[in-house]
Amino acid sequence: MLEVSARQRYEEKFAQSKALFERARNVMPRGVSHDQWYADPFPIYMQRAEGARLWDVDGNEYIDYYGGHGGKLLGHAPPAVVAAVNHQIQKGTQYGAACDLAVEWAELVQRLVPSAERVEFMNSGSEAIMYGIRLARAFTRREKIVRFQYHFAGAYDGVSVGNKKPFDVPVSAGILPCAVKDTLVIPINSEEDLEAALRKRDVAVVMVEAAGASSGVVGIRPSFYSALRKLTTQYGTLLLFDEVVTGFRYSPGGVQAAVGVIPDLTALGKGVSGVMPGAGAIAGRQDIMDLFLLKDEEWNRYRRVAHSGTFNANPLCAAAGIAYLNIIATGTPTRSANQKARMLRDALQRQMDERHIQGCVYDSGFSVIHIYFGPCDLKQNCDRGVCLNAAKTRDLSTGQALFMNLALNGVKTPTRGYDALLSAAHTEEDIQKTAAAYGRSLDGLIREKRLLKGI
Secondary structure (H helix, E strand, O other), X not given: OOOOOHHHHHHHHOHHHXXXXXXXXXXXXXXXXXXXXXXXXXXXXXXXXXXXXXXXOOOOEEEEOOHHHHOOOOOEOOHHHHHHHHHHHOOOOOOOOOOHHHHHHHHHHHHHOOOOOEEEEEOOHHHHHHHHHHHHHHHHOOOEEEEEOOOOOOOOHHHOOOOOOOOOOOOOOOOOHHHHOOEEEEOOOOHHHHXXXXXXXXXXXXXXXXXXXXXXXXXXXXXXXXXXXXXXXXXXXXXXXXXXXXXXXXEOOHHHXXXXXXXXXXXXXXXXXXXXXXXXXXXXXXXXXXXXXXXXHHHHHHOOOOOOOOOOOOHHHHHHHHHHHHHHOOOHHHHHHHHHHHHHHHHHHXXXXXXXXXXXXXXXXXXXXXXXXXXXXOHHHOOOXXXXXXXXXXXXXXXXXXXXXXXHOOEEOOOOOOEEEOOOOOOHHHHHHHHHHHHHHHHHHHHOOOOOOOO
């Protein structure tokens, strides 16, 4: 008797999602509104979330390891945030004017994030990146920006190169060559390459995902943080930390607070409001941020960085952000999520070791873990913390198969399958259940010859 494949079981178990996907494609080109939500043969459509749990349209329950793309360190629908939002929504969501809550919200960000002498709210991490670059160019009167290989920085045209090989080709059609002609992409962790890029003194800003590419898939050598600060200062270039995911997650003050290296600018996104949609911020040195000031007509027209946005610092996001960040500020959620990440990392590694599967489960210094299948030349000198192997690859089809198998076993990860973002809402029981589900998923991948056992 032939065994039913994981794909067949997936189509049968998630029948309502399959039907909804067919319906969605009549109105949305991909059937979803984000590249990372797409899955083959179809995505799973969710209906409800609470704590560390998700429920889909077929009524299936999952332990969630995506957490609003990393911004929900307290889990879904934390009571204090829900109460604050429910209270505020009855008082209005957009006043067409400044609101009092925005001031308290900004003060919280300023207290937590070391670089935040001033804070400007906007609507997303992508906007924060865009305005960070604009500020840097206006402040330095330079045009070039430096990025690192494999680092992601949102949807802005100017950062559309560097995330994938070939690094000098935009990741999307429709981007003009002129939009990226001043974007230089270099390897991470190389002081020589960084200094060579800065030597001409024509670089406005060096921007870096603060924990490494994709929240640490390829990490940053601890000593390189100091090199970033030293060399950018030496050559008159600004340093921008992308803390869209790591801000308020890596530590209450982000990576910069943990490593003690203060950038000139910090891009914040979903975490600034606990993933209440429509929130982001750029924070940084006062003299740079003062480029947002309104002054005389000459300044306003030719020197100022203009900034508008209907939903900037809206009272709903502000109420959510205040409630969320007041809890984050205690440090307790961070410690809890980090502890669970170590537990999950080790539990998943044991499942691989028991099956003699070559590879590694590692963290990135905080509450995000990553899975890699294959050999590694750096294995003997690795503590499964920060991964410095930039040469490793993670096969897309194997990752999607892992996602599918995990979903069949009640665990929801990003559709790429290899990553898990933990929260303070995860429990030790969740970790145990996830490890068992991972073991069954590995067995499924072995049966279908997507992984080799006994290497």
